[in-house]
Amino acid sequence: MVRPIFGALVLLLGTGSVQALLIDQIDNSVQTVPELTRFGDWSMSCLVAKEDQRRCQLQPVTPEGTPAVTTIIVPAAAQKDANVLILRTPLAVHLPGGIQVSVDGRKYGRLAFQACDVNGCVAPVPLSGRLGRAMRAGGRAELVIQQRDGAITKTPLSLMGISAGLKALKTQD
Numbered sequence: 001m002v003r004p005i006f007g008a009l010v011l012l013l014g015t016g017s018v019q020a021l022l023i024d025q026i027d028n029s030v031q032t033v034p035e036l037t038r039f040g041d042w043s044m045s046c047l048v049a050k051e052d053q054r055r056c057q058l059q060p061v062t063p064e065g066t067p068a069v070t071t072i073i074v075p076a077a078a079q080k081d082a083n084v085l086i087l088r089t090p091l092a093v094h095l096p097g098g099i100q101v102s103v104d105g106r107k108y109g110r111l112a113f114q115a116c117d118v119n120g121c122v123a124p125v126p127l128s129g130r131l132g133r134a135m136r137a138g139g140r141a142e143l144v145i146q147q148r149d150g151a152i153t154k155t156p157l158s159l160m161g162i163s164a165g166l167k168a169l170k171t172q173d
Contacts, residue, residue, distance in 0.1 A: 037168060040161020044168055056172045058083075058165045060157055068153040069099065069143040075169065076126060083127040083166060085135075087111065088120045092148050099123050100144040103134040103159070127166070136163045 035046040038061070046056040058073040069087050076082035087099055098110035108131045111123040125131065135141060141157040 038161075039165035039168065041158035042161040042165040044165055044172075046172065054172055056169055058162075058169050069145060069155040070120075071143070071157060073127065073166070073169065075172070083132075083169060085125050085127050085131075087123045087125075087143060089113075089123075089145050090120045091116065091118075093121055094146040094148055094150075095121065097146040101131065101141060102144070103131070103138040103141045106134070108134060135159055136166065 035048060037044045037046075039058075041061050042058055043061050044056055044058050046054050048054050056075070060071055069089050072086045072088075073083050074086065076084045089099065093113075095113050095116075098112045100110050101108045111125050113121045113123050115122050127135065136159075138159045141159055143155040143157060145153050145155075147153060
């Protein structure tokens with residue numbers, strides 16, 4: 001059984017490793033075994049509990065160093081067969097500007113920030129509709145944020161393997 005973890009991830013994203021995020025979501029009395037599956041430039045992390053509970057998420061494989069925007073995809077809590085793209089930025093961003101998303105050079109609008117905490121600001125968006133289709137078909141995305149001082153930060157994001165990763169994430173429920 002897969003239990004959606006969207007709400008807790010919004011609060012925890014950026015506070016530690018992917019496995020730490022997943023471990024925190026499963027009852028501490030249950031032993032877990034981490035699993036990692038690679039899909040091109042994306043990987044799916046799952047933890048399996050003794051009682052057959054699974055918690056999975058999809059994230060890009062990034063080179064050393066912290067990207068300006070952290071990206072994660074999780075199953076949506078409200079809709080079966082839907083996923084949520086969660087983007088976390090560092091603090092000191094210009095909140096009204098949101099995050100500009102483009103795929104293969106085509107702009108898909110700005111994502112509004114939903115919340116900020118000591119670890120940064122979060123902009124979740126359902127991966128349905130135009131943006132989701134573009135990401136599954138595209139080769140490269142770019143995430144653009146404006147800092148409070150006016151500086152623009154661009155984070156490239158390879159989409160190679162995201163379609164296969166999303167299919168695999170769907171089969172986890």
